[in-house]
Amino acid sequence: MWRIAIYETVYIIIYGLYTVFEFICGMFEYVYQTVFFTCHEFLFPSEKRARLKELVSKIKKKPKHLTVLLGPEDAEVTDLANLVIWCLASQIVFISFYDHKGSLKKKEEKLQLEVKKHSGDTAQVIWYTDENSNLENGFKGSKVHVKIITDEDSKMSAATITKLLVESENEDFTIENIHKHFVKQFRFPDPEMGILFGKDYCFYNYPPWQMRLTEFFRFKSAKSITYAQFLNLLVKFSQREQRLGK
Amino acid sequence: MSWVVDNQLTRFQKFCVNVIKCGPIPRHIAIIMDGNRRYAIRNKMGKTEGHTKGFERLAECLLWCRELGVKEVTVYAFSIENFNRTIEEVDTLMSLAKEKFERVFEEKDKIMMEGIKIRVIGNLSLVPEDIRILLAKSVLLTKDNDKSILNIAFSYTARDEIVHSMKTVVEGLESKKIKPADVDADLISYCMYSNQSPDPDILIRTSGEVRLSDFLLWQISQHTQICFTSVLWPDFSIWHLLGCIFKYQRAFPGLKKYADECQSNRKKLNDRITSFLGDIEKKRMEQMEIYAKT
Incomplete structure (x- = not known):
């Protein structure tokens, strides 16, 4: 005792x-x-520029799709808008946000306005909202696609696809075929890189199918992230190597 | 090296185990045992020796988990994508697996005394026949044990598992065992290979990789505490394990709250689904019997 x-x-x-x-x-x-x-x-503003330049030179490869998991805290719209702008600057073509609490979806318009304020006229930001994506073809400037991932994109989408398969009497149960359905639903490619915000390392129902090969990096809070730190994460990402089972 | 190793913890380690046991203990830990080959290169040994060392570490780790009161462990032993490695390496891994599963029967008494239940999750139709027989026999031998559970992911990928589960649901609909209104994300969860286990509380991946590599994607995407550590698997010690559990305990209040929220959103199972799930389990065991006999 x-x-x-x-x-x-x-x-x-x-x-x-x-x-x-x-x-x-x-x-x-x-x-x-x-x-x-x-x-x-x-x-030392000049030194800062030199440091950023050095970081950029270290980035050997970039993710096509960067996904951001907001975690338990309510992130500021300005911080998230910064991330979108930095993706534009770094030529990352897809960025998505996942908020399991669902509060970001309500603030989507605010986020759009905030991004618009800073993105300038030459850039095109394409929002994947519920109804449609306002895709303009033939646009030449820098471009970024933005999507807010919701619960429906998560496990629920597997149920949706299962129902579709029954209705269409499609009996092709290969991973390739099912993957096509998931891509069609998700509309974004699988993320190569993920940033998790928060103290705890947890995915809070992030879409499972899509995170097969995502390289995850945790960062304590969205509130404090700076451009240099963002670049630092990209450097870390470009140092990763994937062997795909080999 | 055997499945059930003798307790060699020092007094201090035992003391620390007892201290950690004062906090919430995870029910289920999932492990990606990565880094055997890098360990072999670093220590100038052959790949086979590296994998053998990795197995020794697993046996020890299972002992630590039993000491800690962790009831269930799931390990990623062999991925479907591992079949793409060189023929020599696949052969080595398969003969290692064969040797280890033959040992299950040599150590039958010890395993039964400890009450260890072995389950295999994965696409067994892709596994060479001699190993498949051993896997199925091990599952059948230990199926009534319930003190601690070892799930071995063999010839496994999470996407293969998800597709398998969706297929099971479609078959259920076609045979009219379930209705379209029953189909939701939970039903797909119940049809997974791993449907008998609660979702893991902790996922550990060694050797510094920070991705999931197609392991238990469905099960760990919810409330699992992720633990990426840079240590190579053969160097993984009880201190690393205790560290991971301590981190889990720190995160526990938040994760528990989220897990409970998800749980409360689940619908209650109706009789139709319950009997459908019973059928699946029965069929799976029958399949094991067939595998064991051929």
């Missing part, structure tokens, strides 16, 4: 110490971010 009491006490102590440790780390990072980073930003 007294043994269990000892174990429990030790557990509570470790748990508590870890909480303190995490808090101090968080504080330290916050101070580092605000003080050091802002100083850097305003005092």
